[in-house]
Amino acid sequence: AQSVAQPEDQVNVAEGNPLTVKCTYSVSGNPYLFWYVQYPNRGLQFLLKYITGDNLVKGSYGFEAEFNKSQTSFHLKKPSALVSDSALYFCAVRDGDNFNKFYFGSGTKLNVKP
Amino acid sequence: NAGVTQTPKFQVLKTGQSMTLQCAQDMNHEYMSWYRQDPGMGLRLIHYSVGAGITDQGEVPNGYNVSRSTTEDFPLRLLSAAPSQTSVYFCASSQTGIWYEQYFGPGTRLTVT
Numbered sequence: 001a002q003s004v005a006q007p008e009d010q011v012n013v014a015e016g017n018p019l020t021v022k023c024t025y026s027v028s029g030n031p032y033l034f035w036y037v038q039y040p041n042r043g044l045q046f047l048l049k050y051i052t053g054d055n056l057v058k059g060s061y062g063f064e065a066e067f068n069k070s071q072t073s074f075h076l077k078k079p080s081a082l083v084s085d086s087a088l089y090f091c092a093v094r095d096g097d098n099f100n101k102f103y104f105g106s107g108t109k110l111n112v113k114p
Numbered sequence: 115n116a117g118v119t120q121t122p123k124f125q126v127l128k129t130g131q132s133m134t135l136q137c138a139q140d141m142n143h144e145y146m147s148w149y150r151q152d153p154g155m156g157l158r159l160i161h162y163s164v165g166a167g168i169t170d171q172g173e174v175p176n177g178y179n180v181s182r183s184t185t186e187d188f189p190l191r192l193l194s195a196a197p198s199q200t201s202v203y204f205c206a207s208s209q210t211g212i213w214y215e216q217y218f219g220p221g222t223r224l225t226v227t
Contacts, residue, residue, distance in 0.1 A: 009154075032212050043118070043204055043218035044157075051213050090156060099212050100145065100164055101172060104156040 002027045002095045006105035013081045014113055021076040021108045023091030032094040033074045035065055037087045038107075044090060050074060061085070081112045116140050118219035120205050126225045127195040135190040135222050137205030143217075144210045146188040147172070148180065150201040151221075157204065163188055164210060195226045 003026045013019045025031055032051055036044040048059025055067045065076045074091060088107050095101035121136045139146065147162040149172075159172030163182040177199060179191040188207075192199060202223050206216040 004156075006156075034215055036218075041221075043220045044206075044216075045218070046215040049213075049215055092157075094212060100162055100170070101159055102147075102216070103173075104149075104158070106154055106156040 002093060002097075002101075002103050004091050004093050004103050004105040006089075006091055006108045008108050009106075010109045010111065012111045012113065015083050016080050019078050019081045019085070019110065019112070021089050021091075021110060023074045023076065023105060025072050025074060025091070025093045027093050027096040029096035031067075031069075031072075031074075031096070032099070033065075033067065034092040034102075035059065035063070035074075035076050036090045036092065038090065039087045047076070047089075081110075083112050083114055086110055086112045118205055118207055118217050120203075120219035120222050122222060123220070124223050126227065127192070128227055129195060129197060131195050133192050133195065135192075135203055135205075135224075137188045137190065137219060138186050139188075139205075139207040139217070140186065141207060141217065142185060143207035144185065145214075145216075146182065146205065146207045147216070148178070148188070148190045149204045149206065150174065150199075151204060152201050160190065160203075192224075195224075197226045200224060200226045 034049045035047040050067045091105040118139045148160040149157040161180040163169045205219040208214045208216045
């Protein structure tokens, strides 16, 4: 079965500090991984994706993610957090048996304090 | 370019009523999908479509119907609303292929009493 886990419901970080939002996955075949961000009362916005190639993926708004195949992880990172980064973050994976299906994690609320 | 649009933004239904949630996209995307978002459960796929006339079930399809008569539109129908269908519904679209991310609409908040 395909699945995504985001083990932390909430992450708190001070502005200017580095942040990490964790994601682990389980999928048959090659993983195709995505991060999305959701601001209050809005739809999801795409941040970055891993399809193939370099394990470090760079995306929008200074975010990056590290793909680790042996640990089946795809953690989202940013070197210096901003208060405006406060939002709900979702990790998603394509179904390895049916690429038209996606599985999302439960979401991690990021709070960046001034 | 409006992207993905959804109507209505809010809706309150009584148990047993039916309704259609509208979704449209102007990006000529072949792939469209519907999700529901519930607290602590992330997004779960209800139905998806890979082109006009082609639909298939996702993870939680029971109680919902879809059809795709045009590339632009992908309505979601609730046949007989139940309180368990209280949720926020999102429509998304993308180009076809493993490389492409989805574009999401603003959502419809549905309450069934």
